[in-house]
Amino acid sequence: MGRRGMSSGISLRCVVRRYAGWTGASAAAAAAAAVAGSLLTSGQCWVSVRHYHQHTTCLLRPRKLSQAKQQPLFPGMCRHVKRFEGEHTYNYGHHTFTIVREGSTFFILPLGFLIAYVAALFVPMSFQLQAMYSVLLLVFCRYSARGRKNREWKDLKERHVIVTGGTSGIGRETASQLAAMGADVTVLSRNGPHVDGAMAYIQKFAKSDAQQIRFTALDLADFIAVRDYCKRAQNQRMAVDILVNNAGLMQQKQVTSRFGDDEQLAVNLLGPFLLTEGLLPLVAENGGRIVYVSCSAHVAVKRNIVSTYLSGRGLWSPRIRDKFDGLEQYGFTKLGCIYHTQDLAVRSYTNASKPFASMTPATAASFPTPSNGRAYKSNSNDSNDNTPRYTTCVAVPGGVVTNLYRYVPLATTFRWCRYFYLLFMRTASEGSQVVVNCCVREELVNGGYYQNCRYSPTGLSATACSVEERKSVLAWVRLKMQPYMRWES
Numbered sequence: 001m002g003r004r005g006m007s008s009g010i011s012l013r014c015v016v017r018r019y020a021g022w023t024g025a026s027a028a029a030a031a032a033a034a035v036a037g038s039l040l041t042s043g044q045c046w047v048s049v050r051h052y053h054q055h056t057t058c059l060l061r062p063r064k065l066s067q068a069k070q071q072p073l074f075p076g077m078c079r080h081v082k083r084f085e086g087e088h089t090y091n092y093g094h095h096t097f098t099i100v101r102e103g104s105t106f107f108i109l110p111l112g113f114l115i116a117y118v119a120a121l122f123v124p125m126s127f128q129l130q131a132m133y134s135v136l137l138l139v140f141c142r143y144s145a146r147g148r149k150n151r152e153w154k155d156l157k158e159r160h161v162i163v164t165g166g167t168s169g170i171g172r173e174t175a176s177q178l179a180a181m182g183a184d185v186t187v188l189s190r191n192g193p194h195v196d197g198a199m200a201y202i203q204k205f206a207k208s209d210a211q212q213i214r215f216t217a218l219d220l221a222d223f224i225a226v227r228d229y230c231k232r233a234q235n236q237r238m239a240v241d242i243l244v245n246n247a248g249l250m251q252q253k254q255v256t257s258r259f260g261d262d263e264q265l266a267v268n269l270l271g272p273f274l275l276t277e278g279l280l281p282l283v284a285e286n287g288g289r290i291v292y293v294s295c296s297a298h299v300a301v302k303r304n305i306v307s308t309y310l311s312g313r314g315l316w317s318p319r320i321r322d323k324f325d326g327l328e329q330y331g332f333t334k335l336g337c338i339y340h341t342q343d344l345a346v347r348s349y350t351n352a353s354k355p356f357a358s359m360t361p362a363t364a365a366s367f368p369t370p371s372n373g374r375a376y377k378s379n380s381n382d383s384n385d386n387t388p389r390y391t392t393c394v395a396v397p398g399g400v401v402t403n404l405y406r407y408v409p410l411a412t413t414f415r416w417c418r419y420f421y422l423l424f425m426r427t428a429s430e431g432s433q434v435v436v437n438c439c440v441r442e443e444l445v446n447g448g449y450y451q452n453c454r455y456s457p458t459g460l461s462a463t464a465c466s467v468e469e470r471k472s473v474l475a476w477v478r479l480k481m482q483p484y485m486r487w488e489s
Contacts, residue, residue: 072287073159073241074442077387084345084447090465094458095299102296102398102451102459105145105424112137141423147398148453150433154440156183157207160239161439162279164188164220164272165247167198169402170293173432174244176205178439184212188229188275189247191217220247220271221257227484230278234487240282242439245272245337246293251407254324264326268333273340274481280344283390290392291438292341296451297331299461305332306472326408335463336477338449339470341394345447348388388446395438396451396459397431399424 074080116133119125125133161178165171166187175185179202187199195215203213218229233240249267257263261270276290283290302308309332401421405411414421437453438444451459463469478485 074287074289074391077287077391080442080444081388081391082445082448083349083386083388084342084445086342086346087467088449088457088460088465090460090462091458092462095461098451098456098458099296099299105141105399108141108144109137109423112141138423145422145424146426146430148433149430150177150437150453152437152441154181156181156241156440159183159241160186161242161244162186162188162240163244163246164218164275166202166244167192167195167215169404169428170397170400170432170435171244171246172198172201173429174246174435174439176202177432177436178242179203179211179213180205180207181440182207182211183242184214186212186214186216188216188218188220190219220275221259221261221263221266223259223266223271223274223481223484226271226274227278227486230275231487233279233282238282239286240279241286241288243276243279243283243288243290244293244435244439245276245291246435247272248293248330248334248404249407250326250330250404252324252326252409253407254326262329264329265333268330269336269340270477270481272337273477274484276340276344277481277485278487280390284348286390288390289439290341290344290390291435292337292392292394293435294337294341294394294396294449295331295334296396296398296459297327298335298338298464300328300331301335301461301463303463303466303469305335305463305469306476310473310476335461336473338394338460338464339473340477341392342447342470343474344390344392345388348390348392348446349386350389391444391446393438393444393446393448393450395435396449396456397434398426398451400426400428400431402428402431 113134116125116130116137120130156178159182161175161183163171163175163178163185166175166185167189171187171189175187179185185202187202189195199213199215206213216229218225220226232238247267249264251264255263257266259266272292280290282288309329401414401418403411405414434450434453438450445455445457448455449457449460449464
């Protein structure tokens, strides 16, 4: 059957060339149609598909995503991706300006009314003029709060995206927008009554019925469940093109997980770390991307992190005694996400010797170097030293009205005063714009920090730029998670 199909294809080309030489293009087209029709009738039609400069033969019916060979998700990464050299340079003035700029929406309304009050002392204004000024001020405040909209778009047909915490808030909006680009989406989240509604919402954005929109119940605070999920994914050779670590938790009071750790630390940092390390070979094989969703709250975290926040088994430091600062602990966990992103960026290159040297021997040996990666294997002249196996970055959505604050008393006012808060904060859809932008953008700084859909390294605090702090925190995290980082069956 294969030889007949190949000979039929050769005969088709010969007939086209011969008729083109005799009677011109019209006769060639007629001859091609006649031969193609006979081949379709006999069921022997085969097509040749280009894949990484090689020709393979396949049937007309497309194969499953896990079996199909595709072009790189981000071709030409050596040209479009800027290499992360291991550390950012901190500048106090630039950092302060960035923080003030990102939080400027909180000052627009009071500053505007203050200006109006002072102006009224010198120039009397009518009620109509005051009302018009107030409306314009509210509109401008809302316009400034919503932030930039993502302008990047990418065809994600037959691409697989994993989104943690994708059943609500920013995660749900991110998953729906990536589904609208044609991606197969897997949502990892805790189970609950809201899951069916969230999955139906994401399914509405799918471009075709062939897209696979799945939900997998997974608690990131359950390290054994996370390890087992990574094992299954590796055994099935699951294709992972984009991994979005979006799941987050903020608690005012300390809650411990079944493993004895602070649940906020487990869900925001330890669980995503374990999941990312477990899926990293699959992401690297596909030349994919890892996006961590972080927060500007990391700027409140000072140095000496391990002794301050990670004493004991990962509980809040005993020096705080009975006082638990949930917001500060949340900021620390998001700082850990930034550290992991920077470390992944350095390790994404083949000559990343220093990061490997800083690892424990078991951890360094457990990280695989893919030999048949779709984006890494290429016949081009690009240097392997400048081509990362995968890319990674941090996305900061800004202040967003979501159920992240559901365990904080302030969150109850979000329900009753939602539109008032939206004068200063963003909706989940608006907050997801930077996350989606980081998922699909071609021009990227590997390990970069992105705010408002643009690269913003000045948003990093001095602690986030410290290589020593990064090494100490990740060494602690690796040592703690080492018992679970065994992916073999």
